[in-house]
Amino acid sequence: MILIDARTGSRELAPHITSPKTICHLDYADFAFSGNGPEGQVGVGVERKTLMDLLQSMTSGRLSGHQVIGLREQYDEVYLLVEGVWRPHAVTGVLMRIGGKGKWIAAAQGSRRFMVRDVWNFCHSLTNICGVHVVCTSNMTESGRWLDATFAWWNKRWTDHKSHAQWVRPREHATFRKPGLTTRFFAQLDGIGWDKAKKLGEFYPDMEAVIHADEKELQTVDGIGPKLAKSIIKQIRG
Numbered sequence: 001m002i003l004i005d006a007r008t009g010s011r012e013l014a015p016h017i018t019s020p021k022t023i024c025h026l027d028y029a030d031f032a033f034s035g036n037g038p039e040g041q042v043g044v045g046v047e048r049k050t051l052m053d054l055l056q057s058m059t060s061g062r063l064s065g066h067q068v069i070g071l072r073e074q075y076d077e078v079y080l081l082v083e084g085v086w087r088p089h090a091v092t093g094v095l096m097r098i099g100g101k102g103k104w105i106a107a108a109q110g111s112r113r114f115m116v117r118d119v120w121n122f123c124h125s126l127t128n129i130c131g132v133h134v135v136c137t138s139n140m141t142e143s144g145r146w147l148d149a150t151f152a153w154w155n156k157r158w159t160d161h162k163s164h165a166q167w168v169r170p171r172e173h174a175t176f177r178k179p180g181l182t183t184r185f186f187a188q189l190d191g192i193g194w195d196k197a198k199k200l201g202e203f204y205p206d207m208e209a210v211i212h213a214d215e216k217e218l219q220t221v222d223g224i225g226p227k228l229a230k231s232i233i234k235q236i237r238g
Contacts, residue, residue: 002151007047014146015145016144028070029078031147035154037076044154045075048143051084059109068130079133080126083143095119096134103202125157125197132220155170180212189235210236 001020004010010030011023024133026032029045032106036042047067049057057063063080071078086097086107095114099105104133106113127131137143185202186192192200204210213236218229 001033002147005030011142013048013115013131013140013147016140017147019142019148028067028074030081032075033151033154035077035151036156037157038158042076042149042154043074043076044079045071046079046081046150047071048081048083051082051086052109053108054082054119054122055095055107056112058114058118059112064122064130068126068132072131077133077154078131079194080123080133081143082123082134082136083139084136085117085138086116093117113167141173180205182207186232189232191228191231196221199223 002017002044003026004014004021004023005026006023010026013030014021014023025147028047030048031046034041034042034163035044049061049063054063057067068078084097085186087104089096095107095116095118096104097107108114123134127134135146137146151232163206179198180201181199185207186195186200186204187194187230198219199221204213213233215226215229215233218224218232219226224232
């Protein structure tokens with residue numbers, strides 16, 4: 001369940017959140033929920049700020065000097081959700097936002113104008129030094145959908161997150177020498193990852209052996225079942 005702080009700045013987003021939710025008092029964060037980390041349950045806190053709120057916080061020092069400290073003490077994972085439409089001026093780099101009449105105007109606090117690099121660098125510091133994930137959305141509808149997606153992501157079992165595996169797998173098999181030709185060949189086939197490719201490469205030392213492979217022989221390699229063996233032969237012969 002997503003906990004929504006009862007104060008202004010948080011509760012107006014409730015109609016845009018479809019996940020189970022309740023409005024209550026939170027000392028820190030606008031939204032909070034529990035999730036599954038690599039070693040068990042974790043607490044997740046989300047601080048929401050419009051672009052103008054963020055600029056005010058940068059000016060006063062309240063976010064980095066007070067809120068982030070409390071957020072990091074109370075939650076295992078912390079997000080800063082920045083809401084608004086903004087861009088740099090094409091020539092000057094001044095931070096621009098959509099005004100009340102739908103026109104681009106300079107985003108300012110009083111007489112102070114901000115460069116876009118000021119906002120970017122502030123967010124870099126929050127991410128890389130304070131360990132706060134920074135996310136940007138355009139409006140409340142998008143923010144609500146992001147919260148739904150993030151809540152669902154954290155409530156999956158940690159071991160069920162697989163979308164990163166395609167990128168991580170080659171790194172796990174880093175070696176000081178180039179893999180053999182047959183290993184590289186098998187790694188290109190559908191249904192074969194680096195683990196199976198390495199085992200197949202060790203079993204078949206050269207391409208001539210690969211060409212003369214048959215399904216029963218392939219099934220003697222660890223991890224290769226009848227269905228995959230048939231697929232391999234089809235790809236080799238094809």
